[in-house]
Amino acid sequence: MTILNPNYIYMNKTFKENVAVAFNEHIQAIDTLENLKILYPHAQVVQGQKNSVLYPGFINTHVHLEFSANKTTLQYGAFMPWLDSVIENREDLVAKCDNNMMTQACESMMASGITTFGAISSFGTELEVCEKTPQKVIFFNELIGSNASTVDMLYGNFLERLDASKQCGNGIIPAIAIHSPYAVHPIVLKHAVEIAKNEKLPISAHFLESQAEREWLENESGDFLAFFQKFFSTSKSVTNIDEFMKSFDDVPTHFIHAVQATQEELTYLANKGHSIAHCPRSNRFLGCGRLAIEELIKLNIPFSIATDGLSSNNSLNIFDELRAALMLHHLEPLEALSTLLIEGITNKPAEIFALNSGKIEVDREADFALVTLPDTPSSLKSIALQTILHVHTVNALYINGEKI
Numbered sequence: 001m002t003i004l005n006p007n008y009i010y011m012n013k014t015f016k017e018n019v020a021v022a023f024n025e026h027i028q029a030i031d032t033l034e035n036l037k038i039l040y041p042h043a044q045v046v047q048g049q050k051n052s053v054l055y056p057g058f059i060n061t062h063v064h065l066e067f068s069a070n071k072t073t074l075q076y077g078a079f080m081p082w083l084d085s086v087i088e089n090r091e092d093l094v095a096k097c098d099n100n101m102m103t104q105a106c107e108s109m110m111a112s113g114i115t116t117f118g119a120i121s122s123f124g125t126e127l128e129v130c131e132k133t134p135q136k137v138i139f140f141n142e143l144i145g146s147n148a149s150t151v152d153m154l155y156g157n158f159l160e161r162l163d164a165s166k167q168c169g170n171g172i173i174p175a176i177a178i179h180s181p182y183a184v185h186p187i188v189l190k191h192a193v194e195i196a197k198n199e200k201l202p203i204s205a206h207f208l209e210s211q212a213e214r215e216w217l218e219n220e221s222g223d224f225l226a227f228f229q230k231f232f233s234t235s236k237s238v239t240n241i242d243e244f245m246k247s248f249d250d251v252p253t254h255f256i257h258a259v260q261a262t263q264e265e266l267t268y269l270a271n272k273g274h275s276i277a278h279c280p281r282s283n284r285f286l287g288c289g290r291l292a293i294e295e296l297i298k299l300n301i302p303f304s305i306a307t308d309g310l311s312s313n314n315s316l317n318i319f320d321e322l323r324a325a326l327m328l329h330h331l332e333p334l335e336a337l338s339t340l341l342i343e344g345i346t347n348k349p350a351e352i353f354a355l356n357s358g359k360i361e362v363d364r365e366a367d368f369a370l371v372t373l374p375d376t377p378s379s380l381k382s383i384a385l386q387t388i389l390h391v392h393t394v395n396a397l398y399i400n401g402e403k404i
């Protein structure tokens with residue numbers, strides 16, 4: 001048993017003082033240090049530094065480890081030139097991205113307190129690294145393929161990768177990722193959603209990331225027209241926005257981005273119990289616009305904050321992401337937004353994916369990120385903001401009660 005005694009603990013969207021946590025693999029008790037010492041006289045007591053804050057381990061719901069080799073290769077600024085640059089450089093980037101590089105990506109996430117992440121896997125090449133990292137991984141096997149002549153083969157490959165992820169032991173949660181409305185044929189989409197529903201697997205889908213995607217799905221025009229003519233010799237979209245959304249009616253889905261979704265579409269998602277992953281830096285770097293999180297708040301749609309991959313970001317540091325979100329949503333009240341952002345990497349993703357972590361509460365898995373503020377906060381309600389402003393790396397990370 002370990003008793004951890006920080007200055008502040010993040011619980012139920014507030015910060016508590018004079019409270020410590022006793023845990024082994026799971027949290028056993030939350031009480032004053034004195035009471036916990038009486039309850040567990042043989043426990044090892046770990047005293048947090050001055051101005052230390054204990055958070056649940058952070059959950060980064062959306063990252064593409066396989067593209068971790070990108071630093072300066074891909075074209076940022078607008079979605080279509082970026083996608084063109086991905087197609088042009090994909091093979092090289094994936095070939096350059098060896099296990100060592102992906103392990104470093106996992107380590108950089110751990111340095112910023114990430115104890116669980118959602119890995120979007122296009123090829124399955126990161127499975128070994130995900131098995132070895134101490135972190136918990138929701139392993140989203142990606143389904144892609146809009147072209148009728150190749151889609152069966154691609155679906156078969158998807159099933160094989162999904163199977164391989166099911167063979168892994170603890171730490172890997174097999175899951176399904178639908179690439180996007182424009183890149184997945186509705187027939188295989190239906191099959192994959194059925195699997196998610198029947199086997200209760202987590203499912204996510206990129207959705208309405210760019211204006212170009214919207215234009216293509218609505219009018220079969222815009223930048224995607226030339227793209228599909230060039231690479232797939234077609235001028236027809238395989239689906240539209242309504243049809244795509246309706247495919248997920250029976251299975252709560254984590255929709256990634258949704259920057260270009262209308263209020264009506266967001267309302268539809270809310271009514272069907274879906275959730276959204278918000279990747280502020282990725283959206284900014286790919287010229288996709290700003291997700292109206294004020295609408296999500298109004299509609300009460302659960303949302304997570306995620307880094308996306310290094311193919312559309314400059315780091316996997318979750319504090320960098322939260323700082324970007326603070327600046328992007330400049331009309332939101334600062335302290336309230338900070339709390340929502342912390343919720344978006346703790347309790348919200350845990351709720352969305354039914355994880356027994358993300359909250360400091362008895363019986364939850366003992367995943368923690370311990371950080372230190374540079375000075376004493378002037379109020380308890382400012383701690384989320386001050387954490388986002390000042391913290392770059394954690395002092396300690398615990399996964400299932402073990403110090404990493």
Ligand code: BEZ
Nearest residue numbers: 144145146147182183184
């Ligand atoms: C496809 O496989 O159909 C596809 C892949 C990337 C972008 C668009 C379509």
Ligand code: FE2
Nearest residue numbers: 120256308309
């Ligand atoms: Fe993504």
